[in-house]
Amino acid sequence: MSAMHRTKDDLIDPGRVAPETRRLCIHTATTRPLPLEIAVDEYVRAGVSGITVWRDALAGRNVRAAGERIRKAGLEIVSLCRGGFFVNADEEERIVAIEENRAVVREAAELGAPLVVLVCGADPAVPLPVARDQIRSGIEAVLPLAAELGVKLAIEPLHPMYADSRSAITDLATANRMCEEIDSPALGVAVDVYHLWFDPSLEAEIDRAGERILAFHVCDWRTPTRDLLTDRGLMGEGCIDIPEIRGWVEAAGFGGFIEVEIFSTEYWALEQRSYINRIVGAYEAHV
């Protein structure tokens, strides 16, 4: 496993063009039917180098031991998904959400994940400007603990079709502005091609984000898309120009993992070993 011998400097090499699996990371949610331990072994077998762990994959496990098991197998833990959901019409629930986010940050530290990705939250009963204020307050409340524990937080702008109930932050411009205003080295953004590919200002906003880009997620937009949540495509199956966007994030200085995050009832129904092989092939051909 080359991942065993990888150093941070190896990862940052903007001159390289050919995709290499040493930068390939898979989200456990992508292979949701697999228990964490089997996912880890299958990722390693397929030559995958990184893993982003979803919290449901840790249920019933000792988090610290799970982290050690993952590293021992040869995978780098890229991030923990997910924190956020700071928005609530009910003030008490809003405070509970902040506490929950502190627990997520502690869990990331125990796991050994350097990053928590934030799906910032939205509530159909909360107007978007108020929701964005609640998100900002929530992040500011959690940041001190994150900084103390060495865990970063990434605001992930979501597709506008989730503006009602998942994220009041639906473009990179808003995420960038919030990062600039809060101005903490522990806060940045996650760029997911699925959520942002259509935005005419994307290249400029990626450039503006620069070193604040903490994560880069890939999948594809299928035509037709049959479900708002669980019909994402494998890279190359849809209309997103992933290499172009990858070029932009690398030009902005990002040299970290390229994370495959696909929610798909169709793919979850497949035999997962061959699906992981397809992911690796799609990564090599279309990222």
Next chain:
Amino acid sequence: MSAMHRTKDDLIDPGRVAPETRRLCIHTATTRPLPLEIAVDEYVRAGVSGITVWRDALAGRNVRAAGERIRKAGLEIVSLCRGGFFVNADEEERIVAIEENRAVVREAAELGAPLVVLVCGADPAVPLPVARDQIRSGIEAVLPLAAELGVKLAIEPLHPMYADSRSAITDLATANRMCEEIDSPALGVAVDVYHLWFDPSLEAEIDRAGERILAFHVCDWRTPTRDLLTDRGLMGEGCIDIPEIRGWVEAAGFGGFIEVEIFSTEYWALEQRSYINRIVGAYEAHV
């Protein structure tokens, strides 16, 4: 019918706050099960003042006679839906689309519709910047005929979830920029709350559009939204602050019809007369 005695000046009254059905227009696609003639009679019965005609509602009819029938019943024809779909990976198909749009403009003139709404088009095989160039070329090719026949064209930015196959123009900023560049009195924009409600720059872009706002469409965003195309909500059923956006378009100078455009398999399955009554009630309470 007050609509019979309405003048243009009556419509422009920004000081008025209470919704009145003399500004209420329904799209034939909203009550899709009804043949045009029955839709017209039912709208009049319910006190609706305007109608936007979808082209499928004209199938098999003499267009000029249909227009006369509508006006005689007491409805104002607000627009013809829809032109556009200018984007195509196949150059010959692209030229066919331009010819088709000229036919739509002629149809609008025959019907007596002052406006054609453009769903500008997208093709998963065409990169978005190229698609936007094709849209601009297409509009420029159709504008002279539109100006000659006294028909205006409105670019309708669509929700980004349609960026793959329906519109490469997914925000009002891009529509405004295109209007400014083409700079024709026969070209403007259609503001549909469903497509734009989440955009943090919406108020500013509506102000920028100003007199170029040629149409204002309303419905609501349901939580959850169960289908990308046909699960729109009645006004008041979802999370869109329609009165706020209405305030913005009126502050920008718009005093035209407020058009109810709802695609919903759920509502199409209802008895349409009582559904139209519900539309009027939702308009009075939530617009």
